[in-house]
Amino acid sequence: MSEQVAVLGVGMHPWGKWGKSFVTYGVHAARAALADAGVPWKDVDLIVGGETVRNGYAGYVAGATFAQALGWNGARVATSYAACATGAQALDTARSRILAGQSEVALVVGADTTPKGFLAPNAGERWDDPDWLRFRLLGMTNPAYFALYARRRMDLYGATSEDFAQVKVKNARHGLHNPNARYRKALTAQDVLDSAVVSDPLHLLDICATSDGAAAVVLVSAEYARRLGAERPVRVAAVSTVTPTFPNTVLDMPLLATEPAGIVGPPERTFKEGIAHAAYEEAGIGPEDASLAEVYDLSTALELDWIEDLGLCKRGEAEALLRAGDTTIGGRIPVNPSGGLACFGEAVPAQALAQVCEVTWQLRGQAEGRQVEDARVGITANQGLFGHGSSVLLTL
Amino acid sequence: MSVSPAIDGWFTTGPEPALIGSQCSSCGCVFFPRTEGFCRNPVCDGESFEDVELSRRGRVWSYTDAQYQPPPPYIAGDEWEPFALAAVELPEGLVVLGQVAEGYGVGDLHIGQEAELVVETLYTDDDGERTIWRWKPVVEMGEEADQ
Numbered sequence: 429m430s431e432q433v434a435v436l437g438v439g440m441h442p443w444g445k446w447g448k449s450f451v452t453y454g455v456h457a458a459r460a461a462l463a464d465a466g467v468p469w470k471d472v473d474l475i476v477g478g479e480t481v482r483n484g485y486a487g488y489v490a491g492a493t494f495a496q497a498l499g500w501n502g503a504r505v506a507t508s509y510a511a512c513a514t515g516a517q518a519l520d521t522a523r524s525r526i527l528a529g530q531s532e533v534a535l536v537v538g539a540d541t542t543p544k545g546f547l548a549p550n551a552g553e554r555w556d557d558p559d560w561l562r563f564r565l566l567g568m569t570n571p572a573y574f575a576l577y578a579r580r581r582m583d584l585y586g587a588t589s590e591d592f593a594q595v596k597v598k599n600a601r602h603g604l605h606n607p608n609a610r611y612r613k614a615l616t617a618q619d620v621l622d623s624a625v626v627s628d629p630l631h632l633l634d635i636c637a638t639s640d641g642a643a644a645v646v647l648v649s650a651e652y653a654r655r656l657g658a659e660r661p662v663r664v665a666a667v668s669t670v671t672p673t674f675p676n677t678v679l680d681m682p683l684l685a686t687e688p689a690g691i692v693g694p695p696e697r698t699f700k701e702g703i704a705h706a707a708y709e710e711a712g713i714g715p716e717d718a719s720l721a722e723v724y725d726l727s728t729a730l731e732l733d734w735i736e737d738l739g740l741c742k743r744g745e746a747e748a749l750l751r752a753g754d755t756t757i758g759g760r761i762p763v764n765p766s767g768g769l770a771c772f773g774e775a776v777p778a779q780a781l782a783q784v785c786e787v788t789w790q791l792r793g794q795a796e797g798r799q800v801e802d803a804r805v806g807i808t809a810n811q812g813l814f815g816h817g818s819s820v821l822l823t824l
Numbered sequence: 825m826s827v828s829p830a831i832d833g834w835f836t837t838g839p840e841p842a843l844i845g846s847q848c849s850s851c852g853c854v855f856f857p858r859t860e861g862f863c864r865n866p867v868c869d870g871e872s873f874e875d876v877e878l879s880r881r882g883r884v885w886s887y888t889d890a891q892y893q894p895p896p897p898y899i900a901g902d903e904w905e906p907f908a909l910a911a912v913e914l915p916e917g918l919v920v921l922g923q924v925a926e927g928y929g930v931g932d933l934h935i936g937q938e939a940e941l942v943v944e945t946l947y948t949d950d951d952g953e954r955t956i957w958r959w960k961p962v963v964e965m966g967e968e969a970d971q
Binding site: 548549553555558560561562563564565566567568569572575576577578579580583584624625626627628629630674675677679684685686687688689690691692 | 830852887897
């Protein structure tokens with residue numbers, strides 16, 4: 429299956445706070461991806477949009493919105509919503525249609541505009557909505573969840589605030605020359621440690637911002653790529669969008685409690701481990717084959733969790749990898765060579781596609797100023813609200 | 825002024841307060857917050873639940889605090905006071921979030937320590953004091969003197 433679908437084009441609108449409509453960003457990214465692929469918009473037979481995200485819930489229907497903005501061309505249309513995994517689920521829809529022979533050339537677009545500050549629920553009282561109740565009853569913000577995970581690394585594995593700060597230092601260095609990154613400034617560990625504590629043990633600079641941004645991918649059948657003369661396009665080896673396995677025993681944002689393990693016992697894998705496992709299984713390769721990883725560093729500490737969830741080291745050893753420089757560009761397994769969410773801030777429906785864009789550039793050897801040498805296999809990972817998560821494996 | 829829970833039916837009050845969960849009549853799984861309709865255990869087709877009081881004590885799974893005022897719908901008092909939060913694993917095998925009892929901060933907590941459920945005032949509105957469950961670290965005999 430991995431031979432049959434190719435990434436022919438990728439494009440982004442730079443991340444930032446630009447104050448424009450998500451449609452503007454999405455069309456910019458779409459046109460960049462089409463130009464990169466050398467495919468005219470009129471030849472696209474399927475467009476899939478990542479729905480915008482409003483505090484965990486779906487916002488504006490996007491597929492048809494982008495199609496209209498690009499100029500109706502009669503393509504089939506779909507829209508996906510999967511919180512932080514929205515982009516990957518949209519990609520999966522396009523891939524499945526191509527594999528089924530129902531599409532030859534598909535355009536996948538994710539874009540959003542985000543508000544400043546803490547992500548807070550929409551107005552109005554919703555006594556049956558955990559995303560509303562967690563604020564009302566507990567004052568439980570997103571950073572507070574990230575902080576719970578960070579604290580476990582400290583108490584269980586001996587992580588320090590200095591380790592977390594070094595993740596930020598590394599990602600800031602990686603993103604320094606990335607033209608699509610919002611924050612392009614070198615930082616020291618002291619800068620991170622001197623920033624205000626938001627939720628102990630996490631400082632402001634440990635936590636990712638929210639941004640405007642857009643990313644787009646042109647996905648085609650291998651046959652179409654050949655006809656266009658693409659010699660060695662990047663291939664989609666796997667798209668994992670699995671759900672958790674009951675009982676989900678890791679406290680998950682925005683919930684107030686986990687599911688009970690008292691009767692049935694904990695599952696074989698946590699949700700995040702399961703997301704990566706399914707991607708490896710589908711591609712028929714393992715973590716030892718990965719040249720690089722783009723993971724969802726909503727916080728610095730969460731990047732360390734992901735490194736273990738992806739099987740890049742054993743549980744509790746991510747700090748050792750970081751300290752040895754293994755996760756830096758030039759190291760054994762560079763993590764977030766794009767600069768990650770640390771340099772981008774989160775633009776939810778675009779983020780999983782931005783990860784795919786970065787891995788594509790890395791595998792093509794086009795990641796100027798941040799290139800991972802001899803990159804052949806790249807894996808992405810993210811997790812969002814309400815049982816959504818994804819991992820995409822790309823190969824040369 | 826009257827005193828009433830900030831949310832109905834989630835916990836009992838009195839000298840030994842407890843969270844109220846739903847136990848599936850078929851498989852025995854215990855859920856919190858309360859649930860109805862269908863059991864979420866994938867191998868169970870149960871559709872009836874009984875209210876059960878959850879264990880009042882558990883072990884701290886993790887903890888943090890809020891050093892900035894959370895946005896609405898959180899109802900903040902006139903003077904902003906940072907507060908701690910803890911996730912506590914109960915013998916039933918589920919982890920339940922809560923604020924930490926007044927007077928305790930992250931410095932008083934560590935993973936694995938025992939915590940006990942208490943009920944305290946979350947905010948005061950026109951109807952009076954509105955209460956919520958909180959986790960209070962259990963301090964062993966003698967430990968208090970060491971601090």
